[in-house]
Amino acid sequence: MHDVAAAAGVSQATVSLVLNSASGSRFSEDTRKRVRDAVDRLGYRTNAHAKVLREGVAGMIGFIGDSVATTPFAGAIIEGAQQRAWEDGLLLLSVNTGGDRQLEAASLDTMLSYKVAGVVYAAMYHRRLEVPEALAGVRSVVLNSQDRAGRVPSVAPDEVKGGYAATSRLLEAGHTRVGMVNIETLESGLPAAVGRYEGYCAALEEAGLDVDLSLVRFGKGGEEDGYKYAMELLTSGNPPTAIFCANDRGAWGAYQAVSDLRLSIPGDVSIVGFDNQATLAPFLRPGLTTFELPFVAMGRRAVELILQDAEPDGRVELMDCPLIERNSVTHPKEMP
Amino acid sequence: MHDVAAAAGVSQATVSLVLNSASGSRFSEDTRKRVRDAVDRLGYRTNAHAKVLREGVAGMIGFIGDSVATTPFAGAIIEGAQQRAWEDGLLLLSVNTGGDRQLEAASLDTMLSYKVAGVVYAAMYHRRLEVPEALAGVRSVVLNSQDRAGRVPSVAPDEVKGGYAATSRLLEAGHTRVGMVNIETLESGLPAAVGRYEGYCAALEEAGLDVDLSLVRFGKGGEEDGYKYAMELLTSGNPPTAIFCANDRGAWGAYQAVSDLRLSIPGDVSIVGFDNQATLAPFLRPGLTTFELPFVAMGRRAVELILQDAEPDGRVELMDCPLIERNSVTHPKEMP
DNA sequence: CATCAGAAGTTATACGAATAACCAATGAGT
């Protein structure tokens, strides 16, 4: 900057003021032009660290993921966060800890020493977790999970509403016997499993239907269980005409079961999935009607909470899971 | 740091020296202890910006991806880069540009103003690309692609060797009629398509076999083409006993074709894929034998090149694609 | 004519750490 000042024949302060005062017309047009020319000629670029040193806070937001980058869905989460940050000219300083608490603490420490404007603490899957202590020292948001202690604001998908919407989609198509293959037991406490089931029940009740436990199965989220439990449901005495699979992998298993039974989707049985897994859901035949975890929107929202002025509270913000309509749902077959 | 110095009853310089001189025993044990106690008591954390300001280079590496985070495979690339960076105590300052050259330039500019130690320029898929001019100003590496101008060093998968290894795997199992369903035409110039085909030819020739063009098809990389061309090959007069599908999605299509023909894998036809797509290859039945793009290793290597002392040249470093053995390959059936 | 307002800059300082250069005290060697 001193070089620029010398080249333009002014003082360093003048350069700084010309460059930063948005429109404060304190200088003559001539001087401003000389400064800008010198900047261009010398290829001057401001030193961000000197700026931060003076101003106390950096144009960076820390992003700590327990392994977000490697899980196929959730890359979108970091993408959303980054997009939103960049809209305010900020960059993401990111780390995947792989769940290593020590790495987590160390990298958080480094981030803080870089005076990040805030920290997004993102989890690979929706759960209740303990945040590292050092987070208390900065503005922070828990993403795709919830702070168990309830101190840090959180952003997570609305599983209940998602389960409700998925089930409603089938009920509205006219189904009255709607099965569910869940991804975990309720005792697991997994918000996705508990919430989607709760939504399933709520939708049935609202439609005046009882929850028939013979139509509900609890697997482990893999396609093997999807296959196994869909098979059980469809070969039972009084099979469902539609199945809500609480994740797409389970739905894939269900597809295979339906195929092995020489039935067809959606003619004989309608299927709704959950997750909109990019490498799976669009490629099944027929395309899987499913619900999307709003990763991009969640990432954006988390950064937004960091950026906003209002003092944060420990509130959990739940975000809608949009329906992705494809071709695995239709009306139930008329009974013979 | 002044506060710490005051609390410990020493000068700021002493604190700095005690904290940084690894073992330089210039101070009494007593003083050092007082300093460390004060640091703990006050929860002092060094200001990274002040340090960078003095030293000229930051403990950060820029990572620019054209949309790495959202593509399901390549999250691993950023993971590898970050891992390696952290081993040297560096963090990644990352941006996904979504291919927007303007955003790319702007974010690169910001990164440079943060005095990053280097920049990794990562592409979503392997190709030849033009790097932004500003990259010339820093140490940089092109990742998962190659600098067309040949100035910036590049790290990319060894497609030829991959295609060679895939084909060899089938030849070694005893197959002599090995088909290939490619992901693109050769005219596309796509290194993955061109290289894997070249490797396929090389392996055949080395085994003393001619390349039989009636066994080769060029699709668009989707499962529809995988289905269509596998079907063509298998229903031809003299079908192959094994097919090398140049990507896993194509292999999935081939699986469906085989299934529709009431044949079995690997009994009637062996299949080898490419990509080891995490949400697909392990879940096919039988599990797909395939090759992995070494994303983590590539990410690591790119950062390593940035970190190393030697002056870089524009060399392209090709990395091996490891075989992921599952159950889709066996000996050919004896002819009746 | 004295005064005052505004325009157009400049000077000086602070941010936090690293380090070269300096200083004071002690004890050993001659």
Place this chain on the structure above:
DNA sequence: ACTCATTGGTTATTCGTATAACTTCTGATG
């Protein structure tokens, strides 16, 4: 007694920017 090395520190300066506070000049005004 004098020199000199060693130990254990301190002082002063630098990195690059932002900005509060000051200066100087030019017209305009009462």
